[in-house]
Amino acid sequence: MSDLTDLYQQVILDHNRRPRNRGRLPTANRVAHGDNPTCGDQCSVYLRLEGDKIADISFDGSGCAISQASASLMTTRLKGKTAAEAEALFKDFHHIVTTGEAPEEISDVAAFAGVHAFPARIKCATLGWHAALNALHSDPTPATTE
Amino acid sequence: MPSAWANVRDDFPTLHQQVNGQPLVYLDNAATTQKPRAVLDALQDFYLHHNANVHRGLHALSMRATDAYEAARARTARFVNAADPAEIIFTRGTTESINLVAASWGGANLKPGDVILITEMEHHSNLVPWQLIAQRTGATLQYVPVAGDDAEHGLDLAALDRLLTPQVKLFAFTHVSNTLGVVNPVAELCARARQVGALTLVDAAQSIGHQPVDVHALGCDFLAFSGHKMAGPTGIGALYGRRALLDAMPPYQSGGGMISVVEYSGSKWKPAPERFEAGTPNVADAVALATSMDYLDGLGRDAIAAHDRELAAYAYAALAELPGIRILGPRAGGPRGGLVSFALREVHAHDVVTFADQDGIALRGGHHCNQPLMKKLGLPSTVRASFYVYNTRDEVDRLVVSLRRIAKFFGGA
Numbered sequence: 001m002s003d004l005t006d007l008y009q010q011v012i013l014d015h016n017r018r019p020r021n022r023g024r025l026p027t028a029n030r031v032a033h034g035d036n037p038t039c040g041d042q043c044s045v046y047l048r049l050e051g052d053k054i055a056d057i058s059f060d061g062s063g064c065a066i067s068q069a070s071a072s073l074m075t076t077r078l079k080g081k082t083a084a085e086a087e088a089l090f091k092d093f094h095h096i097v098t099t100g101e102a103p104e105e106i107s108d109v110a111a112f113a114g115v116h117a118f119p120a121r122i123k124c125a126t127l128g129w130h131a132a133l134n135a136l137h138s139d140p141t142p143a144t145t146e
Numbered sequence: 147m148p149s150a151w152a153n154v155r156d157d158f159p160t161l162h163q164q165v166n167g168q169p170l171v172y173l174d175n176a177a178t179t180q181k182p183r184a185v186l187d188a189l190q191d192f193y194l195h196h197n198a199n200v201h202r203g204l205h206a207l208s209m210r211a212t213d214a215y216e217a218a219r220a221r222t223a224r225f226v227n228a229a230d231p232a233e234i235i236f237t238r239g240t241t242e243s244i245n246l247v248a249a250s251w252g253g254a255n256l257k258p259g260d261v262i263l264i265t266e267m268e269h270h271s272n273l274v275p276w277q278l279i280a281q282r283t284g285a286t287l288q289y290v291p292v293a294g295d296d297a298e299h300g301l302d303l304a305a306l307d308r309l310l311t312p313q314v315k316l317f318a319f320t321h322v323s324n325t326l327g328v329v330n331p332v333a334e335l336c337a338r339a340r341q342v343g344a345l346t347l348v349d350a351a352q353s354i355g356h357q358p359v360d361v362h363a364l365g366c367d368f369l370a371f372s373g374h375k376m377a378g379p380t381g382i383g384a385l386y387g388r389r390a391l392l393d394a395m396p397p398y399q400s401g402g403g404m405i406s407v408v409e410y411s412g413s414k415w416k417p418a419p420e421r422f423e424a425g426t427p428n429v430a431d432a433v434a435l436a437t438s439m440d441y442l443d444g445l446g447r448d449a450i451a452a453h454d455r456e457l458a459a460y461a462y463a464a465l466a467e468l469p470g471i472r473i474l475g476p477r478a479g480g481p482r483g484g485l486v487s488f489a490l491r492e493v494h495a496h497d498v499v500t501f502a503d504q505d506g507i508a509l510r511g512g513h514h515c516n517q518p519l520m521k522k523l524g525l526p527s528t529v530r531a532s533f534y535v536y537n538t539r540d541e542v543d544r545l546v547v548s549l550r551r552i553a554k555f556f557g558g559a
Contacts, residue, residue, distance in 0.1 A: 008497075008555070013555075016556075037517070039496055039511075039513075040512065040526035040527040041496075042526070063496075064494035065494060065496075124496065
């Protein structure tokens, strides 16, 4: 089971059990939804964009441990970044999960390198990131009042 | 137990392999079944010794190929107790069979005001074709609801009675649900439909390999199934249709093989079954399919039914003890076929299936081509374990051990 425990490393389990930045963001001005209809994973991402900076970010959704943990992790990485930095971070993440090549520094994101050995799960890992980028590119939405 | 059962696992070469360092435990039979050596040999034997195109050749090999193909058709008719081999159309499988009826019978017979009745538990292949033909013809599609928070009561038969009005032209439903595992009372459902003058189509994909299926006893007008879910090859299946219905239906696909005369000004069709078999058929797989029927009858389909249902009941009882588990479909003692679908509260289906795979166990996770049903039941996805002739109680025990470990890893329980 060791390959698998690599994949579901403590980081993934931790983010799955205690997701960061989970819930709707009342001050959001960009929202996007992503889902994998083939597997039922869903992710909504809420951004507060101030200028070109992601001032605040949250996610909500349901799905497998990998998709939820990845979305949680993504929000911690993107908070405070500019749109350009976010795009670059996504490219890095995509590279990590598709090749298994993790950066040398120890990072939570590197924990996802193991996904590449399970190609069917790559879409789970990238779902939240895709939703975040869609939110960045989307039209401004009024802040929710709920 | 008859002697054919004593060595049944030895008959299936694919089972004898390791997955992730563990002996394979193949519990994904509702998706597809493994094939016995006899079926594989029949397939190769056809290509080695009898391969030629059918129907239009006059040489020895062509006549042998034609005889083998038509013998497979006759064997299929006997397998479902159809009166006439001409009532068996070979298709690619259940999905194509249903599409054929929807497009051909539906296209020619449905109009605004007509109702197509299906159920909330249908597989997408017995749902989407009806949505499309309803849109094209202006007919209305309605659904018999399932009853119970886990659909444990099966079809709501009181609702069925309300829905079966004279406007219903066709009632299409599944024999055994690939997600819920419930075995529907087909003969009774067909009788009720007949009372209002509705035709019936039975999706037998999950039943055909697991129990006797007798179109006369069931009283259905159409029946669809796939070979690969009954120990036969992929790419072959059949549609049974009452002769009178088939002969009145326009072609589905057209081209060579299904015409009697072609002129530049127009063409005339052959009668069934040829009318619905355009182009060179999947001859070799039809021949191999007939062998799978012989193999299953060698085990005895009543015995297969007993084996699968007993295993599913054993699995149900063991799974029901897992903390935080939700099992769909009939409760213990209810009409359950050879499969169990469930959800663990702490663990998403994908994670369960990935972990079980590491233990060599093949399960399926997802919506099982039942998206609307899953949505109604409030489940993004479930895990399904489905059994067949070669599965054992030991394998169910290994499944339960694996699930306990998975639940512990995720939930810390």
